[in-house]
Amino acid sequence: MYMNSKVERLAKLVKELRNSQSQHQFAKKLGVSRSSVTFWESGQAWPDMENLEKLAALKGWSLSELQVYLVNGDTVPTREPLYALEQILNAMRFLPSEAVAEVVNAGVQTLISRSAATQNSVK
Numbered sequence: 001m002y003m004n005s006k007v008e009r010l011a012k013l014v015k016e017l018r019n020s021q022s023q024h025q026f027a028k029k030l031g032v033s034r035s036s037v038t039f040w041e042s043g044q045a046w047p048d049m050e051n052l053e054k055l056a057a058l059k060g061w062s063l064s065e066l067q068v069y070l071v072n073g074d075t076v077p078t079r080e081p082l083y084a085l086e087q088i089l090n091a092m093r094f095l096p097s098e099a100v101a102e103v104v105n106a107g108v109q110t111l112i113s114r115s116a117a118t119q120n121s122v123k
Contacts, residue, residue: 057091
């Protein structure tokens with residue numbers, strides 16, 4: 001389907017991010033009302049900057065990348081690893097505590113395995 005306006009692109013993005021979640025569940029995740037999600041998906045309202053930042057983070061984009069997509073419809077190019085780290089950190093701000101703990105645990109396990117690999121290669 002060809003998207004020719006930023007309102008249509010926003011609606012498509014919100015539906016994509018919501019995926020199989022109900023509008024109520026998705027709204028709760030974002031900290032907004034269900035009617036806000038309904039209005040965004042139907043093109044009747046536009047999110048404020050804070051909510052645009054949340055949507056961008058859920059997609060793994062910066063706010064400026066989201067804005068480029070909404071205005072131009074351009075896809076966002078793949079970036080270098082440090083940029084990916086920035087996106088992960090932004091997304092973590094909106095995760096529940098349990099999910100943050102899982103991310104931290106994965107990071108610690110990665111460091112442990114890399115440290116062990118480094119020690120084994122020095123021996």
